[in-house]
Amino acid sequence: MSDVTNTFVLQARGLRMDYGQGEGLVRALDGVDLQVPAGETLAVMGPSGCGKSTLLHLLGGLERPSEGEVWLQGRRIDQLSEKTLAGLRRHTIGFVFQAFHLMDELTAVENIELPALLAGRSPRAARRRATELLEQVGLTERATHLPSALSGGQRQRVAIARALGNDPLVVLADEPTGNLDSAATLDVLRLLDSLRSAGQTLVVVTHDARIAATADRLISMRDGAFVEATRLTRGSSVPLGELTQLER
């Protein structure tokens, strides 16, 4: 594809995703085009079931599109083998899930070091990096706590630290505050804002206006398609304390 350039970290062209067949066919995504430049924080908003999570799964190689293309750093990834996709997820993509998806039997620091171990780093290096990330998300004193002993906000901060474990090119976050109360949401907002400031490319799907307000660009979705794209002037210019007062 000649018009696909390396200036964008992540690109999608004509993405379509169907589930089921015949009369039971559901079109979750319908011809989505997307370009995400390096360092951008992109928020994708829309009601439940509009296809936000599906889009994120396709961008991260967790699912394959029914039609269309996904490009990551100039490389088409929607046709890659599972093994190659796993390698991409290991080194290039970080995932943050609404349900945190931490390993229940691992402590905070063990959860964070897991991607580094999967990437083949030495146990010592993996632990060192995990400790740094724990410090970055402000949970040093919770390093040896199991997820069951952490609050929702703390769990999500551990999940974000885990997503950063291998210094990914892009972090894909699926409703990162969907399971959190207001105070915990504020913690996560601060963390995402610091990532944006550090130049981390972020794609966040959410129906939380507070998250969307911190982004560089906002895309609205409905019925599997983009309906509106807005470049925000400066999400971080709004004090985070005020953001938490916004209505959802």
Added chain:
Amino acid sequence: MGRALLVGRLAARDLRRRPAEAALLLLAIMAATTTLTLGLVLHGVTSEPYQSTREATAGPDVVAGADDRADLDALIRAPGVTGHSGPYPVIGAIVGAHGRRAEAEALGRDAAPTSIDQPKVVQGSWVRAGGVVVEAAFAEALSVGAGDAVTLDGRSFRVAGVAVTAATAPYPKVEPCLVSCLSDLGIVWVTRADARRLASPDESPGYVVNLKLADPAEAQAFDARLNHPPAPVGASWHDISEQAAELTANERRALLTGGWVLGLLAVASVAVLVGGRMADQTRRVGLLKAVGGTPRLVAAVLLAEYVVVALLAAAAGLTVGVLAAPLLPDPSVGLVGRAGAPPLTISTVGLVTGVALAVAAAATFVPAVRAARVSTVLALADTARAPQRTAWLIGLSARLPIPLLLGLRLAARRPRRFVLATASIAITASGVVAALAAHADLLDGSSALDPARADRLNQVLLVMTITLVALAAVNALFITWAMALDARRSSALTRALGATPRQVTAGLSAAQVLPALAGAILGIPGGIQLIAVADPDSTTTLPPLWQLIAVVPATVLVVAVLTAIPASISARRPVAEILQSELA
């Protein structure tokens, strides 16, 4: 009617939704029911077949023999004797059949039945002129049956029938030795006239008489008074019973021990089966409750589902068990109550079906109780039972290659399942080691068994080993499947974090290989101990060292190959779908 239809439809839909799991479920219950059927057959083999034979043939209390008939006539009138049959002429003869020749005693009998020691014909008919009846174990050794041609000292006869008797132990142990005391001596029955014709002009026949005593318990004391030459020689029914028991002792011991080991494995199968299904039912229970189903409806749906599978498994298990039973070499040939033709009695069918239904009920009970207790929201969230944490294993695993890292952590999550898998493999390996030791004992040459019996014991050992390994294989498949279900979320998450499907497959397999390794190592001393328990009277012959060592890698290899199949299927399920299902 509407409610029953709803329950039926929901149950059928769930079975169709996951046909592979339904098939595995069927296989596991079938393994248990087949084992049980075989166990019931084995019970028949090991339940005193000599006594059954003695009752069926009106066995004598004492058998006595003498060269002079007058000695036996005097014995008939001895105090305490209340009845007799004979004296019958007996002559030594060489039996030829299918090119084989064997030493035998030919007993001259009347065509009319007698009230004491009337051998029970199990094939063909009783003696007639020119027609010989062959003792069942002797007939098997000669491979002859009714209608076959045989020779006695070169004279042609036709086999009229095959019969069992309690007046002597089955071939090759003949007790009492009335004419000749060879170690391998068969018994054939002919008419009195044929017996006389068999005697050469310079050879007079011996005689044998069967006695009934007023008190059968006094038989040994009566016999002891007899055995003072030149008085008649004899044997009490106690002696003959002991000889018969000794004859089949090794085979019966092997079958009985194997039966116990199989039973233990079947219990492990059922435990794994129930545990595996439980992990899969939580969300379904939540869905049924969410749409208005009461705990009773949930229980009815689950029960209907399990009952269908259990009944199919019971029918299949009974069929396979009855078909497989004749494959078990029959140690009690020559006696009544053989394993070769197990009757499919109502009690056997009832017991096997009952056990299958009990499994169904047990598998229903836990989720039904859970349905009553767990809130709909929690059930819908598919809240898995919290895994256990073993810190030192997690720390150790970080230093290992990825498949071992994943495998060790998966195994450590469920210690009870790890113990169950280890026990299952240890039981199997113990059985294999015990069979190898018994085989080595036979090859050692120190065994007192004749070649035919050694061959039969080898067959018993082979069949039991194959059955053990087959059941253990089903267990390994089921444990892997249960683990894959339980670990589907963590496996999907690991893949989302960058593990390849092959690494996850290898991890799931490794989680089975680790207990297999432990089980195989434990199985070596376990097997040696098993032999000591099964046969405390003899010294244990160990199999060659290379065989003992080979048990470990062979077990690990088989388990790795077997578990790779369900592990691979599980590791290829869509990651996004599994992770999405975790959302409340």
